[in-house]
Amino acid sequence: MIPDSISAGQHDAIYNIFSLVIASQLFAALFMIACLPRILPRYRQAMIVAATVCGIAAYHYFRIFNSFNSSFVTDSVGGKGDYTQAAGEGFNEGYRYVDWLLTVPLLLVELVAVLALARKLQTSLLLRLVPAAALMIILGYPGELSGDNSIRTIFGTLSTIPFLYILYVLFVEMTKSLGNQPPQVRSTISRLRILLVATWGVYPIAYLLPQLGFDGAAAWTGKQIGYSIADILAKALYGLIIYRVARIKSFADDPSFAENELSVEEAREVLGNSERAKSPAGRN
Amino acid sequence: MIPDSISAGQHDAIYNIFSLVIASQLFAALFMIACLPRILPRYRQAMIVAATVCGIAAYHYFRIFNSFNSSFVTDSVGGKGDYTQAAGEGFNEGYRYVDWLLTVPLLLVELVAVLALARKLQTSLLLRLVPAAALMIILGYPGELSGDNSIRTIFGTLSTIPFLYILYVLFVEMTKSLGNQPPQVRSTISRLRILLVATWGVYPIAYLLPQLGFDGAAAWTGKQIGYSIADILAKALYGLIIYRVARIKSFADDPSFAENELSVEEAREVLGNSERAKSPAGRN
Numbered sequence: 194m195i196p197d198s199i200s201a202g203q204h205d206a207i208y209n210i211f212s213l214v215i216a217s218q219l220f221a222a223l224f225m226i227a228c229l230p231r232i233l234p235r236y237r238q239a240m241i242v243a244a245t246v247c248g249i250a251a252y253h254y255f256r257i258f259n260s261f262n263s264s265f266v267t268d269s270v271g272g273k274g275d276y277t278q279a280a281g282e283g284f285n286e287g288y289r290y291v292d293w294l295l296t297v298p299l300l301l302v303e304l305v306a307v308l309a310l311a312r313k314l315q316t317s318l319l320l321r322l323v324p325a326a327a328l329m330i331i332l333g334y335p336g337e338l339s340g341d342n343s344i345r346t347i348f349g350t351l352s353t354i355p356f357l358y359i360l361y362v363l364f365v366e367m368t369k370s371l372g373n374q375p376p377q378v379r380s381t382i383s384r385l386r387i388l389l390v391a392t393w394g395v396y397p398i399a400y401l402l403p404q405l406g407f408d409g410a411a412a413w414t415g416k417q418i419g420y421s422i423a424d425i426l427a428k429a430l431y432g433l434i435i436y437r438v439a440r441i442k443s444f445a446d447d448p449s450f451a452e453n454e455l456s457v458e459e460a461r462e463v464l465g466n467s468e469r470a471k472s473p474a475g476r477n
Numbered sequence: 478m479i480p481d482s483i484s485a486g487q488h489d490a491i492y493n494i495f496s497l498v499i500a501s502q503l504f505a506a507l508f509m510i511a512c513l514p515r516i517l518p519r520y521r522q523a524m525i526v527a528a529t530v531c532g533i534a535a536y537h538y539f540r541i542f543n544s545f546n547s548s549f550v551t552d553s554v555g556g557k558g559d560y561t562q563a564a565g566e567g568f569n570e571g572y573r574y575v576d577w578l579l580t581v582p583l584l585l586v587e588l589v590a591v592l593a594l595a596r597k598l599q600t601s602l603l604l605r606l607v608p609a610a611a612l613m614i615i616l617g618y619p620g621e622l623s624g625d626n627s628i629r630t631i632f633g634t635l636s637t638i639p640f641l642y643i644l645y646v647l648f649v650e651m652t653k654s655l656g657n658q659p660p661q662v663r664s665t666i667s668r669l670r671i672l673l674v675a676t677w678g679v680y681p682i683a684y685l686l687p688q689l690g691f692d693g694a695a696a697w698t699g700k701q702i703g704y705s706i707a708d709i710l711a712k713a714l715y716g717l718i719i720y721r722v723a724r725i726k727s728f729a730d731d732p733s734f735a736e737n738e739l740s741v742e743e744a745r746e747v748l749g750n751s752e753r754a755k756s757p758a759g760r761n
Binding site: 208209212213215216224262266267268269270271272273453456459462463 | 481510513521532533540548562564566567571572574575576578579593594595596597730
């Protein structure tokens with residue numbers, strides 16, 4: 194539940210972390226667009242999706258930031274006293290769920306796209322991952338809205354079912370298809386999946402806080418900060434790792450692209466390391 | 478500490494310098510993106526990071542500018558009288574720290590990226606520089622917030638430790654790897670490091686003002702102007718010097734690129750000076 198009042202320190206912490214998320218997502222998105230020519234065309238779809246995810250998140254955090262600013266106000270000079278909920282529209286937690294409904298399925302699309310698997314396998318993975326991700330978000334929302342802990346528990350549990358199914362597809366089904374990837378890509382994808390699970394794990398923990406007996410201003414502040422950090426890691430950092438995967442795969446696919454993109458020293462290392470280095474397939 | 482009131486002159490000086498920073502950072506970022514085709518692909522990563530840094534700084538100075546405008550208000554006609562702190566949200570010094578947390582590690586990434594060293598060496602430098610930079614900023618923040626000079630001193634001192642470590646890595650460790658760089662690049666990198674130390678030196682001086690007995694409206698105005706000028710030099714000017722390094726290295730790597738980019742006279746000079754001029758490696 195949104196507390197009636199928060200301290201100046203809690204206000205400033207939330208305020209600054211929301212701004213940090215806006216800056217991180219917006220400039221991660223622009224960075225990814227600027228870096229498109231630095232990977233082979235076949236991996237650009239994944240990067241464009243990654244940039245879209247960060248752009249959507251930046252938009253929602255603009256909304257969240259403004260919603261927070263207009264719903265918590267203070268009469269103190271220089272913002273040194275407590276902030277209380279103002280009359281009018283309250284803080285809208287719904288922005289997060291709208292954001293996740295769009296971005297979480299796209300995060301899974303990114304992952305599948307950068308692997309550039311056979312199209313049939315891609316379709317089969319996405320037909321299972323995308324609906325499960327959407328279902329996971331939709332089922333969480335009624336619980337988030339409710340102040341009743343038993344309703345939170347019911348919807349939290351329902352939402353966990355598609356989450357576990359996504360983990361099954363990522364760790365069991367997808368693993369079967371990683372055999373064809375260069376070794377450096379295999380290890381990066383493993384780390385990417387762990388990042389995904391670790392950051393996605395923050396959301397249920399933040400969601401569970403009220404059931405665990407944490408409530409009031411401090412718990413609510415913790416939840417906002419937790420969601421914010423998780424969003425930076427799960428979208429901006431995750432997208433940058435997708436970029437790294439795309440770079441490694443581009444170099445492995447086309448040594449002449451690597452020579453063009455890297456210094457002589459770097460190219461020698463990369464091509465020496467790549468088991469898949471083969472004859473030039475044309476410059477980009 | 479933020480003063481309760483500032484004079485019209487102090488207000489106008491801060492107001493105008495904040496706007497100067499926005500213009501400098503925003504157009505430095507756009508300039509760098511526009512100049513990407515004027516360097517070889519292998520140096521573009523450094524320039525994209527430089528543009529990202531300036532973009533992030535422009536965003537934060539928009540916020541700082543707006544925060545300043547809403548927190549200091551005047552009743553005088555035409556803004557000729559004193560400005561006092563308004564009721565409501567105060568001036569948010571936190572934006573600077575959020576900005577530095579993102580940009581300072583990226584400034585070090587730029588420097589390492591433009592050198593195009595062997596990848597192992599790059600990774601080893603960045604694994605030391607980036608966490609040290611983040612730690613330096615995080616440790617400074619509690620001191621900045623505190624009005625208590627002994628707390629400022631403790632966190633200021635703690636924050637100096639990673640700063641000294643960064644200097645050690647830049648001036649001792651990195652120097653070992655500069656032997657392979659063209660002579661003009663070596664001297665430019667030396668100047669770049671001196672610029673970095675000189676501008677980064679402004680921040681601790683501004684931070685120390687209260688401990689040194691300077692306080693009140695004049696000292697606070699000085700701190701805002703000092704931080705602003707340091708941010709222009711350390712990000713926009715620094716990024717432009719990175720661009721210069723990337724140009725020199727592009728010409729040295731590929732004479733045909735130099736001939737394409739320069740007038741006949743310029744090219745003769747540049748290629749004559751370059752020890753590393755070698756046969757064309759293909760146009761870009």
